[in-house]
Amino acid sequence: MRIERLTNDAIALLKQLIEIPSFSSEEDKTALQIEKWFQNYELEYQRTQNNVWAINKYFDKDKPTLLLNSHHDTVKPNRGYTKDPFKALVEDGKLFGLGSNDAGGCLVSLLATFAYFYNQKDLKYNLVIVASAEEESSGQNGLNSMLSVIPKVDVAIVGEPTLMQLAIAEKGLVVFDAKVSGTPGHAAHPNNNNAIYNTIEVLKWFESYQFEKSSESLGDVKMTVTQINAGKQHNAIPAEVDLVIDVRVNDQYSNQEISDILQQESPCASIVPRSLRLNSSSIPVSHELVQSGISLGRKTYGSPTLSDQSVLSCPSLKLGPGDSTRSHTADEFIYLQEIEEGIDLYIKLLQQVIK
Missing domain, CATH: 3.40.630.10 (Zn peptidases)
Incomplete structure (x- = not known):
């Protein structure tokens, strides 16, 4: 032909x-x-x-x-x-x-x-x-x-x-839904456990965290917080903050291994993968x-x-x-x-x- x-x-x-x-x-x-x-x-x-x-x-x-x-x-x-x-x-x-x-x-x-x-x-x-x-x-x-x-x-x-x-x-992909918790309350009163303020340290953790294994062809695992959501009204401190984390996985890890590591080590109240099939x-x-x-x-x-x-x-x-x-x-x-x-x-x- x-x-x-x-x-x-x-x-x-x-x-x-x-x-x-x-x-x-x-x-x-x-x-x-x-x-x-x-x-x-x-x-x-x-x-x-x-x-x-x-x-x-x-x-x-x-x-x-x-x-x-x-x-x-x-x-x-x-x-x-x-x-x-x-x-x-x-x-x-x-x-x-x-x-x-x-x-x-x-x-x-x-x-x-x-x-x-x-x-x-x-x-x-x-x-x-x-x-x-x-x-x-x-x-x-x-x-x-x-x-x-x-x-x-x-x-x-x-x-x-x-x-x-x-x-x-x-690289593979895992998207995680995570929560940062705190104590809900009225904005006019003291609160030393504000979920939004607690999120600052959590975001710093995600920004600085490094997975140990690097790949010759794909480099490091890349983890990025891409969404954040909290609160419904100006005068109420929310009980939790929702985060979405995008993780691009190199060939040194399975998606399950990445999920296990983050569930053990991340400072979130909970962190749950949406899917583990995109390896x-x-x-x-x-x-x-x-x-x-x-x-x-x-x-x-x-x-x-x-x-x-x-x-x-x-x-x-x-x-x-x-x-x-x-x-x-x-x-x-x-x-x-x-x-x-x-x-x-x-x-x-x-x-x-x-x-």
């Missing part, structure tokens, strides 16, 4: 996807558009809720399976947009539009790559592709729901904007996927941002066209050349591994 045609069709598909609103859990219309793309290439596929997926034509259950994955949901556009977020506009080699960079460019590039290998015989790996939903919201009906549906996965490439560099590790992820530098990328001039690094890698239990590599710093920004865009180079590099990387 000609790479030039695949590239042109991938860009055309991305333009179509940009112009279809697809907020998390509302991706039914973009899923339909992706189905049409499979139909146009005469590729057998299935749809599970808003996830569209397929396996290569000569799938062999005795071979290991490589997952290609990216998502077609988006965040909502912010107020800084000066261009229509749902209008695919090309200016100076840039394709503007919501979801163009995160992660539409990656998705259509992986779809093109899958189509390139779909009909090829005697591959060393099976291929399965999932155009997944609900990545931006870490929803229950996204890639995590597909792992019991698709064939068992041995290794994965997750398409997110990395400038086509090799993100060999990714850190990684792939050994020695893995043939990584070595293939390095041979093509790609560099390795650790990613601080969360993706669908967090729900995978197998080794996974984050790799894709576009730049993560453009994600969720106003007037989001991706360079057309990035998509062209992305498809070319995906194919070259896989040729060295699965052929």
Whole structure:
């Protein structure tokens, strides 16, 4: 199959996807558009809720399976947009539009790559592709729901904007709800146990706390207090203060270990994780996927941002066209050349591994 045609069709598909609103859990219309793309290439596929997926034509259950994955949901556009977020506009080699960079460019590039290998015989790996939903919201009906549906996965490439560099590790995420307690009372009377004042020392603790284990690729665990809430009226001292703490976990800890440490050591009245399922992820530098990328001039690094890698239990590599710093920004865009180079590099990387 000609790479030039695949590239042109991938860009055309991305333009179509940009112009279809697809907020998390509302991706039914973009899923339909992706189905049409499979139909146009005469590729057998299935749809599970808003996830569209397929396996290569000569799938062999005795071979290991490589997952290609990216998502077609988006965040909502912010107020800084000066261009229509749902209008695919090309200016100076840039394709503007919501979801163009995160992660539409990656998705259509992986779809093109899958189509390139779909009909090829005697591959060393099976291929399965999932155009997944609900990545931006870490929803229950996204890639995590597909792992019991698709064939068992041995290794994965997750398409997110990395400038086509090799993100060999990714931080996990745990969000905690915490409480600082005190004695409620009238503001006019003395109170030596004001929950709001007690929070000052608690905030200092979170600001200065350091987890012992650092990671070569991901650095330190990063813990940040992101929300604080207390009180309902001006003349009443509240009984407690609510905090939200965002913890980005390196590959030296499981999310459960982070939770255990904070529950034992933090000076809060209570601290409870919302979920422990979004763990850190990684792939050994020695893995043939990584070595293939390095041979093509790609560099390795650790990613601080969360993706669908967090729900995978197998080794996974984050790799894709576009730049993560453009994600969720106003007037989001991706360079057309990035998509062209992305498809070319995906194919070259896989040729060295699965052929």
